[in-house]
Amino acid sequence: MARIVMKFGGTSVADLPRIHNVARHVKREVDAGHEVAVVVSAMSGKTNELVAWVQGMPKATGANSPFYDAREYDAVVASGEQVTSGLLAIALQSMGIHARSWQGWQIPIRTDNAHGAARIADIDGSFLIKRFGEGQVAVIAGFQGIAPDNRIATLGRGGSDTSAVAIAAAVKADRCDIYTDVDGVYTTDPRIEPKARRLPKVSFEEMLEMASLGAKVLQVRSVELAMVHKVRTFVRSSFEDPDAPGMGDLLNPPGTLICDEDEIVEQQVVTGIAYARDEAQVSLRRVADRPGVAAGIFGPLAEANINVDMIVQNISEDGKFTDMTFTVPTGDLDKARVVLDKVKQTVGFDVIQSEAGMSKVSVIGIGMRSHAGVAATAFKALSEKGINIRAITTSEIKISILIDSAYTELAVRTLHSVYGLDKQ
Amino acid sequence: MARIVMKFGGTSVADLPRIHNVARHVKREVDAGHEVAVVVSAMSGKTNELVAWVQGMPKATGANSPFYDAREYDAVVASGEQVTSGLLAIALQSMGIHARSWQGWQIPIRTDNAHGAARIADIDGSFLIKRFGEGQVAVIAGFQGIAPDNRIATLGRGGSDTSAVAIAAAVKADRCDIYTDVDGVYTTDPRIEPKARRLPKVSFEEMLEMASLGAKVLQVRSVELAMVHKVRTFVRSSFEDPDAPGMGDLLNPPGTLICDEDEIVEQQVVTGIAYARDEAQVSLRRVADRPGVAAGIFGPLAEANINVDMIVQNISEDGKFTDMTFTVPTGDLDKARVVLDKVKQTVGFDVIQSEAGMSKVSVIGIGMRSHAGVAATAFKALSEKGINIRAITTSEIKISILIDSAYTELAVRTLHSVYGLDKQ
Numbered sequence: 001m002a003r004i005v006m007k008f009g010g011t012s013v014a015d016l017p018r019i020h021n022v023a024r025h026v027k028r029e030v031d032a033g034h035e036v037a038v039v040v041s042a043m044s045g046k047t048n049e050l051v052a053w054v055q056g057m058p059k060a061t062g063a064n065s066p067f068y069d070a071r072e073y074d075a076v077v078a079s080g081e082q083v084t085s086g087l088l089a090i091a092l093q094s095m096g097i098h099a100r101s102w103q104g105w106q107i108p109i110r111t112d113n114a115h116g117a118a119r120i121a122d123i124d125g126s127f128l129i130k131r132f133g134e135g136q137v138a139v140i141a142g143f144q145g146i147a148p149d150n151r152i153a154t155l156g157r158g159g160s161d162t163s164a165v166a167i168a169a170a171v172k173a174d175r176c177d178i179y180t181d182v183d184g185v186y187t188t189d190p191r192i193e194p195k196a197r198r199l200p201k202v203s204f205e206e207m208l209e210m211a212s213l214g215a216k217v218l219q220v221r222s223v224e225l226a227m228v229h230k231v232r233t234f235v236r237s238s239f240e241d242p243d244a245p246g247m248g249d250l251l252n253p254p255g256t257l258i259c260d261e262d263e264i265v266e267q268q269v270v271t272g273i274a275y276a277r278d279e280a281q282v283s284l285r286r287v288a289d290r291p292g293v294a295a296g297i298f299g300p301l302a303e304a305n306i307n308v309d310m311i312v313q314n315i316s317e318d319g320k321f322t323d324m325t326f327t328v329p330t331g332d333l334d335k336a337r338v339v340l341d342k343v344k345q346t347v348g349f350d351v352i353q354s355e356a357g358m359s360k361v362s363v364i365g366i367g368m369r370s371h372a373g374v375a376a377t378a379f380k381a382l383s384e385k386g387i388n389i390r391a392i393t394t395s396e397i398k399i400s401i402l403i404d405s406a407y408t409e410l411a412v413r414t415l416h417s418v419y420g421l422d423k424q
Numbered sequence: 425m426a427r428i429v430m431k432f433g434g435t436s437v438a439d440l441p442r443i444h445n446v447a448r449h450v451k452r453e454v455d456a457g458h459e460v461a462v463v464v465s466a467m468s469g470k471t472n473e474l475v476a477w478v479q480g481m482p483k484a485t486g487a488n489s490p491f492y493d494a495r496e497y498d499a500v501v502a503s504g505e506q507v508t509s510g511l512l513a514i515a516l517q518s519m520g521i522h523a524r525s526w527q528g529w530q531i532p533i534r535t536d537n538a539h540g541a542a543r544i545a546d547i548d549g550s551f552l553i554k555r556f557g558e559g560q561v562a563v564i565a566g567f568q569g570i571a572p573d574n575r576i577a578t579l580g581r582g583g584s585d586t587s588a589v590a591i592a593a594a595v596k597a598d599r600c601d602i603y604t605d606v607d608g609v610y611t612t613d614p615r616i617e618p619k620a621r622r623l624p625k626v627s628f629e630e631m632l633e634m635a636s637l638g639a640k641v642l643q644v645r646s647v648e649l650a651m652v653h654k655v656r657t658f659v660r661s662s663f664e665d666p667d668a669p670g671m672g673d674l675l676n677p678p679g680t681l682i683c684d685e686d687e688i689v690e691q692q693v694v695t696g697i698a699y700a701r702d703e704a705q706v707s708l709r710r711v712a713d714r715p716g717v718a719a720g721i722f723g724p725l726a727e728a729n730i731n732v733d734m735i736v737q738n739i740s741e742d743g744k745f746t747d748m749t750f751t752v753p754t755g756d757l758d759k760a761r762v763v764l765d766k767v768k769q770t771v772g773f774d775v776i777q778s779e780a781g782m783s784k785v786s787v788i789g790i791g792m793r794s795h796a797g798v799a800a801t802a803f804k805a806l807s808e809k810g811i812n813i814r815a816i817t818t819s820e821i822k823i824s825i826l827i828d829s830a831y832t833e834l835a836v837r838t839l840h841s842v843y844g845l846d847k848q
Contacts, residue, residue, distance in 0.1 A: 016477060016480045050507065053440060053507070053511055054510070054511065054514060056440045068514055069513070069514055069517055071524070071525075072510040072511075072513045072514045072517070072524075072525055073510070073514075074510075075506060075509065075510035075513075075525050075527070076506070076507050076510035076511060076514075078506075079503035079504075079506045079507050080503075082499060082500070082502075082503045082506070083474065083477070083500050083503050085499065086478070086496040086497070086498075086499035086500035087477055087478065087496075087500060089493070089496045089499075090478060090492055090493055090496045090497075090500075093493055093496070100495070100496075101495075101496055101499050103499070105529065106574060106575070150530060151530070
């Protein structure tokens with residue numbers, strides 16, 4: 001007998017037949033004698049609809065923030081998961097399973113007061129463990145908890161993954177299964193490279209890089225949480241037949257296990273190729289080379305909620321001026337230029353050059369730490385295809401390369417091949 | 425300064441522009457210096473959608489009840505009001521009004537454990553009175569509270585009216601305004617009789633009869649509650665210009681006041697004509713005339729959730745057998761026949777005759793108590809139009825007449841005219 005937290009995303013609960021199908025996945029694990037808790041997202045499209053309603057309201061007068069009252073946003077948007085949790089509980093009951101829906105305020109799942117993007121502060125697992133003891137399948141509304149002000153707080157988009165992992169940690173689950181519309185984590189996007197392979201295992205660190213680099217399988221925060229609490233997290237598909245052979249395999253079900261790197265015996269040098277489109281490159285020329293300059297530039301950008309990604313700063317030749325290049329999402333480029341124009345005088349730089357239409361392609365692999373020459377291989381391969389590299393950043397386990405968007409697919413396929421990731 | 429509870433129904437909050445319009449109504453009262461709390465329904469159509477989802481789920485196996493798990497029904501269906509309360513709070517904030525949404529479990533609005541059709545057990549008004557003290561407009565999700573099992577409980581369809589009146593009673597409001605898509609209570613349905621007049625005042629007793637007889641302006645339970653707690657309840661339209669002259673009149677705004685009969689100085693003999701279609705008549709012949717027979721018939725019907733309305737039993741000629749006639753909703757007729765077939769032998773009666781396609785037309789007026797001949801006037805007027813009377817029941821303040829549905833409009837117009845209710 002194992003203890004399993006199962007999480008189903010928006011496409012998995014998009015309508016009544018799919019919710020019924022989800023119930024069959026749950027029934028399989030219950031029938032196998034496991035203790036099961038379930039976390040659900042809202043029906044796909046529903047959260048967007050609710051957000052649009054909130055945003056359709058006139059903005060608060062006199063408010064400096066571009067956001068609507070976050071407490072009311074939370075009250076409205078959290079309703080989507082309330083609906084699916086109730087519907088899934090009913091579907092499970094119809095199969096003779098003792099099931100009950102629970103919302104964050106009932107368990108409670110305590111969050112901080114950061115409405116709209118709250119963090120889970122504490123989940124006392126005893127409530128759910130008591131449900132296990134009663135033979136009950138708790139169906140929990142994802143994406144939300146209750147803040148110290150006694151109001152519903154949501155965790156930010158994609159937060160149901162985080163709910164599931166946090167709950168798995170709180171009840172010390174043997175496994176946290178994230179059911180989604182893909183059947184695992186791939187070496188790269190199969191829509192770009194049909195030779196992409198599903199990875200049986202990925203380390204938390206690698207998954208973190210992949211999640212934040214555009215492989216939209218898991219929310220970044222959920223991976224961080226899984227890593228901290230060592231929650232064995234499984235990415236698998238809800239669209240497969242719930243009763244197909246092997247689906248109920250406790251140790252080796254179809255999908256990708258996100259786990260501690262110690263569990264991955266044969267580590268690959270490169271595990272996967274991720275990419276992110278819609279990047280815009282911003283270059284500042286003749287930036288004064290003195291302490292505090294970076295803070296003077298990136299502080300105001302952060303305050304304007306602009307997510308700066310790659311940052312490249314050259315060592316200045318003369319000790320007085322340097323160039324600085326970074327990327328922002330294309331949608332934020334105009335806003336970024338306004339912010340930069342404002343600080344231009346005080347910080348001290350000359351020209352702002354910017355260009356949209358960039359993509360970031362990244363090579364990820366925990367084995368990189370112990371293998372030299374990984375980056376050189378990438379540069380050589382891209383160069384042979386005539387792909388111009390705009391900027392490079394590296395970390396211990398990844399290399400990110402900024403290129404013209406038109407070459408995205410070619411670059412992904414080239415790198416996928418050169419590191420031997422193509423299907424045998 | 426007065427204390428006002430404002431309630432807005434589903435058509436009044438059907439979309440964002442209407443919610444914004446509702447906010448203008450609230451602003452008018454706030455600007456006049458009143459203490460205001462607001463109760464909202466779900467967007468029109470939304471509750472039906474949620475109920476359909478619940479009903480679309482396979483039924484619980486082994487359950488005798490035709491209903492779905494009422495606790496899960498409640499969790500799902502209550503989400504509609506959660507959404508509109510949040511959206512209205514945002515709309516109010518955009519007008520510079522200090523507003524905040526509240527759900528039943530936060531205040532709390534305590535109910536009994538009858539999930540799906542709960543009754544309000546207790547509202548401690550101090551929470552809302554504290555909000556008044558802070559200058560806050562509390563926007564409350566109608567139709568729901570929290571049951572002793574710490575789960576959301578809904579009050580049954582139309583329950584938001586009941587929420588509003590109960591809240592008005594708890595905070596000792598000077599007035600409870602029920603905003604809807606009509607501008608008050610009329611002498612009869614204006615779609616049938618264009619000469620129908622809006623009534624300035626209706627007594628609680630009369631309104632109770634009108635509400636239960638098919639004039640769908642207010643939920644019956646809300647009127648009962650208003651009567652018990654003497655809540656001055658105003659029925660008015662949310663579709664009028666919120667800032668039109670007289671809309672903010674504290675004592676005499678446009679609409680219909682439901683109040684104690686003492687407040688109605690000049691009582692009319694007949695206040696209004698109500699009607700209900702889709703009635704079916706059931707007649708049992710040669711019913712054994714002995715004690716317990718009525719219980720033997722109507723007990724099983726009640727257990728099958730069949731709402732029996734008019735009951736007519738003749739005094740038996742021979743002391744052995746009698747005839748019994750009653751009405752049920754047409755939709756329940758088949759179910760009623762099945763129940764009656766089952767008890768036929770044990771209770772003892774011969775033939776079951778039934779006929780659908782009936783309407784019940786009722787004459788209502790508190791002045792009837794002190795005026796003779798009201799019923800005779802109705803019978804004569806209908807007879808002159810050749811309308812056959814199938815059954816008659818009377819109470820202290822109403823006369824109900826069962827007729828063939830085809831004559832509904834003619835009967836309503838005839839009675840409206842004969843009692844002098846036509847517009848001057």
